[in-house]
Amino acid sequence: MEMGYDDDDHHHGHEELHVLAVDDNLIDRKLVEKLLKISSCKVTTAENAIRALEYLGLGDHNQHIDTLTNNNLKVNLIITDYCMPGMTGFELLKKVKESSNLKEVPVVIMSSENIPTRINKCLASGAQMFMQKPLKLSDVEKLKCHLMNCRS
Template identity: 50%
Template sequence: MAVDTPLFHVLAVDDSLIDRKLIERLLTSSSFQVTAVDSGTKALELLGLAGHENTNPHHHQHHQESENLKDIPVVIMSSENIPARIDRCLEEGANEFLLKPVRLSDVARLKPHLMRTRSNAQHSAV
């Protein structure tokens, strides 16, 4: 196994190309594999959660897919420092809220969430 294999794959969603490039660079330097897209719709397509009903009418897997999504840490990045909005995002299931511009110290805060997710996947028999 190669030493430089990325530990985790992060899906970054941002409508700003500059911010997407910035987060890609930050996360890649912290040994994350990054896929950056410009909309939530594209993110869902990548995760295999969108567009199924058109492609295959016999594909009844929506419940299972939404269960899978629960295991993915959701991190919101925004330049708007509005505490009420941040609280609402966290209440609705986001794991972390990073204020832009994102710094390397912020990236370090993501690792515990990702570690937890990986250990949950291994011990799902609980």
């Protein structure tokens, strides 16, 4: 007797978290992606905040495709580096929080620098959490647990 294909999808009892990971550093981006995948999250990566905004449908040159596929692209969490060229993670956070469609999506900021004023500024502007880089698996598990509690 063969099992149905649906079993894998409902295996965890929760829908899979879809995380958008944004970091200009390839090594950091790959690390975050790996940790999230170990924690059974679906991951999309972007190498900068501008690409992330385009993916989220907030780019300056919005293609019509974005609206058509928006349901497949639903992101449950954005995790972004703070220091990036062009647009910082803080600016990305502000754009997400200004968007009526996306303001409910939690944004987590990562930074290798532990600067209290920066951390407070991000949290005051709506960041869900501020995490020290390099991220560890325990950070990702804690974050995932926090998100599941918020969503249930």
